[in-house]
């Protein structure tokens with residue numbers, strides 16, 4: 001359940017690409033940087049540090065930023081019902 005809650009929270013974040021494999025994620029309490037390291041997205045936030053096996057909301061937001069618009073529309077529609 002916690003990862004679906006992270007997904008809902010990640011929908012309100014804003015992802016800005018600031019270079020190759022680097023993104024700034026804003027819209028939460030703090031701004032965080034997500035980097036692509038050897039094919040994995042790594043975030044600098046505390047929850048990423050404690051929950052290594054699950055992506056934090058910032059990593060999810062970066063993944064969502066590359067999701068096709070029609071898939072995002074379906075995700076938003078689903079999460080609005082929660």
Ligand SMILES: [Zn+2]
Pocket residue numbers: 032043044045046047048056057058059
């Ligand atoms: Zn994070």
